[in-house]
Amino acid sequence: MNATPAGPSVVIVDGYSNSGAYTGEYAALGVGALHVQSTAEFLPKMVPPDLSAYRETFVCEGPDAVEDLVERLRPYAPIAVSAGQEPGVPLADLLSERLGVATNGTAGSRARRDKFTMIETVRAAGLHCAEQFVGSDPAGITAWARERGSYPVVVKPRSSSSSDNVFVCRTEAEVTRAARSVLAGITMYDERNTDVLVQSHLDGTEYIVDTVSAHGRHAVCGVWRYDKNLLPSGRPLYDLDVLQDPDAPHVRELIAYVLRVLDALGIRHGPGHAEVIMTDSGPALVELGARLNGNMNPGHHEAFSGTNPARLAALAYARPAEFTARHGGTVYAKSCEAVVHNAATSREGLVTGIDTAVLDKIASLPTVREVVVRRPAGTRLVPTVDLMTSPLRVFHTARSQRDILADYRVVGQLTDDVFRLAGPAG
The missing domain is CATH 3.30.1490.20 (ATP-grasp fold, A domain)
Known part of the structure; x- marks a missing residue:
């Protein structure tokens, strides 16, 4: 092992996708990041982490390797352990418990990953659910x-x-x-x-409620409405996430419900990403992940609220007293309208290239803050059936929803033209 670096460190387990934002947020607080991979190989369906952003990297190749991993991490004296994305939640619970840092604990790990156990745990707490x-x-x-x-x-x-x-x-x-x-x-x-x-089936509108916690004190980072289309197969296709007014009565009801869910599932530390349906009988949990929202884009979030969940989570772990003093019990501000668009395609084939002129046209639309290409050259474009097969993710902000929806329609017309394909056309 290399000599341990000076200064505090945090462990990120499975830093896939947008959890790469953690490394910069921790660095701004003077904290270095260590990466732990919970599987021998990177998971093929997930965007891999940029390991160059970490001080050191480790691989946990199964349950029998956990104790060895704990001893390898101890010399770094980690101040916290956090799951980057969903597969890292159980190992993050275990490592944080074994290293004696802030932890949600292993006793409730199954309820935070297994959806059946999750709902039964929420039901036992007296909360409405399916x-x-x-x-x-x-x-x-x-x-x-x-x-x-x-x-x-x-x-x-x-x-x-x-x-x-x-x-x-x-x-x-x-x-x-x-x-x-x-x-x-x-x-x-x-x-x-x-x-x-x-x-x-929970009949009603589905919402996202994103939170960050420290020692059981919660901050609500955003509430979003899901706009979905139902495919002929019966699979729901997620189209838009639409930011909600934090003072709206339905949002207050959703927040109150999710805070009780967090307590029921033992999420006292770190981020939470809840999906909830507002039924005629009130909110009902679909599921909750003890990790960041996969659609969270730091710059997009900062545009409407002045901060982002990765920054809040870093502060909650690195400086919990400061987090609770500044953010405990707070609800996000909303300075403008915000939408996340998961674009769809019906085309299929090997992506041989990206038409940058078309991509630039999308990026230059007045309400577009960022475009993320999710099917780069060398990957396969397939007809969109779920979030993972959406080829583009587009982040919009504007003073009015009307302006965003106008640009959303243009994105829908241009999405297929972004991708140059070999193989079946359609």
């Missing part, structure tokens, strides 16, 4: 839906994300097909599904 059943046999899943006697129902994996293999089913035949599809699939985290989760 009816549900879990099983490994499509016939059993179908029988539960039949005996319940009310459609639609939702069929999905027990532990995944990004709308991976989520189906809204209106008949027994659709439930059976969906259950078989889930069992045949591999999750976002490269794990084979051995169970299927079926839940009552």
Whole structure:
């Protein structure tokens, strides 16, 4: 092992996707970052971390390697351990507990990753949530839906994300097909599904509630409305995340509910990303991740609130007293309208190049702050069926929703032209 560097360090477990923002935020606080990879290889469906941003990197190749990893980390005297994205949550709980730093603890880890256990934990706390059943046999899943006697129902994996293999089913035949599809699939985290989760359909509008916590004191970073389209297959296609007015009555109700969910799931430290449906009976949890919102873009967030969840989470871990004094119990400000657009395509083929002229045209639209190409050259473009197959993510801000929606329509017209393809056209 190299000589340990001077100065405090924090451990980031699985720093995929936008959790790369952590390294700069910690550096601004005088804290270096160490990266821990929870699997022997990077997960193929996730954007890998930039390891050059870390002081040191480690790989945990399974449960038997945890104690060795703890001893290798001890000389760095980490002040905190945080999950970068969803697959790192259980290991972050374990490492933080073993290293004696702020921790959500291992006792509640399963409830923070397994969706069936999560909902049952929330139900036990007296909170409104879906009816549900879990099983490994499509016939059993179908029988539960039949005996319940009310459609639609939702069929999905027990532990995944990004709308991976989520189906809204209106008949027994659709439930059976969906259950078989889930069992045949591999999750976002490269794990084979051995169970299927079926839940009552929560009728209402779905929202995101993002939070950051320190010692059980929570700050609400954003509440967003999901605008979705339903594909003929029954899979929901996420289109827009629309920032909500923090003073709106429905937002206050959502926030109050999610704060109780955080407590029920034992999330006292770090970020939380909740998905909640506002039903006629009040809010009901879809799921909650103890990590950053995968759609969080620091510059976009700062444009409407003056800060971003990665910065708040870094402060919460590195300087918890300062975080609680400045942000504990607060709700984000909203200085302008903000939208995240997950663009869709019906084309398929190997991406041989990006048409920069078209991309520049999108980027120059008045409300567009940033465009993220999610299918670069050398990858395969496929028809969009979920968040992971969206080829572009576009971040908008403006004084009015009307201006954003005008540019959103232009992006929809231009998306397919961004990608030069070899293979099937369409």
